Amino acid sequence: MKFIIATIIFALDVWAIASIINSNESNGTKLIWILLVALLPVVGLIIWWFAGPKANYSS
Numbered sequence: 001m002k003f004i005i006a007t008i009i010f011a012l013d014v015w016a017i018a019s020i021i022n023s024n025e026s027n028g029t030k031l032i033w034i035l036l037v038a039l040l041p042v043v044g045l046i047i048w049w050f051a052g053p054k055a056n057y058s059s
Contacts, residue, residue: 013041016048023053 020033033052037044 009041009045012045013037016045016052019055020048020053022055024056025053029053 016037017034020030020037023030025033030053033048037048037052
């Protein structure tokens with residue numbers, strides 16, 4: 001069961017990091033968000049969900 005939860009968290013973190021990379025934020029801001037999500041996987045993901053930059057796929 002722990003493996004499944006860890007896999008889901010990992011997949012969500014990868015998705016969050018991809019979304020951060022595709023956002024219109026500056027590179028410094030992107031780096032800070034990526035480090036937050038990578039170093040604090042669960043907490044960083046929750047903070048990013050509510051306050052982080054969202055991807056801009058329209059352009």
